[in-house]
Amino acid sequence: MAGIQIVRNPSVQASPADRDVAMRVLLGHIDGLGEDNRKSWRRFLRRLLALEPGGIVEINTKQARLGWYHRKHMALELAFFNTQDKFPQFDRFRDWLKLGAGHVDWVPTINGMVPLPKSTSYSSMEQGEMERFHGHFVDFMRTDYAGTTLWPHLSQTQRIDMVEGILGGFDE
Structure with a gap:
């Protein structure tokens, strides 16, 4: 909201x-x-x-979520997941994406504050928030850190081409 x-x-x-x-x-x-x-x-x-x-x-x-927008975002996440082999489980991959995009709650632990990924479910996130998260996700995927994490065997130019090729397929 x-x-x-x-x-x-x-x-x-x-x-x-x-x-x-x-x-x-x-x-x-x-x-x-x-x-x-x-x-x-x-x-x-x-x-x-x-x-x-x-x-x-x-x-x-509260603006209702747009189904087509959610489906596009999920398809984009899946496209990135399917091109990498760092994360064997999609759920862990999504948690990593949320952390990288800053979609977290900070909670205190014995070792200090730690980030916990927030939900992107329909009931917990309205359309405007989803659009902001999506933008942060796209920005994160364009970082050198994300590319190096997902494709350490590729050169920097190849990683950039990989990211832009995936994003381009979704008009991002």
Whole structure:
């Protein structure tokens, strides 16, 4: 779930007429789905426009995951897995990818803080988060570290060609 904090700008004043226009434009362009959601949306907008200067609101959103995007990402992971022989198990390979992409929670242990890979399941990650993770994954795969780990027997140029060849097959 993506959280967005917004603040009422104290230096800008909106007249009641300006607020009415804002409501009319927003409600004409975007509206709640069904009667209950329409009422909730209107209440939310009224509260938002009535914020006192310096007032803060946090909005939590959840954008449904796009199945085609998830399938593309998983196919890309599998394409990389199938070209390497460092990791015999796909699950360990995915954990390594998540660590490299920074998709982790840091937890304390007796030896200090350690990263644990986070889930990418539909229920734990919305579309925007998946897109950020995917971008970090692609960036990680382009690092010298990733190439050297997966294909230590190849030259640097060959590793770059390997990565770009796989990514190119997915328009990345």
